[in-house]
Amino acid sequence: MTKATDPLRPRCLDFAGSAEQVQHWADEEYDTIVHPALNDPRDAYAQSMERDGERDHKRIPYDDRFKKATLPRPKKGSISTTGQRGTYELPGLLV
Numbered sequence: 001m002t003k004a005t006d007p008l009r010p011r012c013l014d015f016a017g018s019a020e021q022v023q024h025w026a027d028e029e030y031d032t033i034v035h036p037a038l039n040d041p042r043d044a045y046a047q048s049m050e051r052d053g054e055r056d057h058k059r060i061p062y063d064d065r066f067k068k069a070t071l072p073r074p075k076k077g078s079i080s081t082t083g084q085r086g087t088y089e090l091p092g093l094l095v
Contacts, residue, residue: 002029004021005029
């Protein structure tokens with residue numbers, strides 16, 4: 001833990017500032033912790049990329065389908081909204 005990431009140190013961050021701090025922690029601090037099985041995680045990742053290559057088939061596109069699939073479900077089975085053009089039925093899981 002560093003002074004910048006000390007949770008007991010009082011400060012207020014907006015969402016962008018919080019996301020930046022989490023990204024910094026994940027890239028610069030957590031990523032450098034020696035792991036008992038991997039030793040150096042960055043080196044293990046580099047070896048994996050060299051041996052196996054990119055895994056583009058595993059990427060999940062951040063598109064409309066993903067956004068709808070990860071929305072919180074309503075307490076009821078569906079939600080009805082009334083707009084200028086009528087009523088729209090939205091199922092609990094929009095895919």
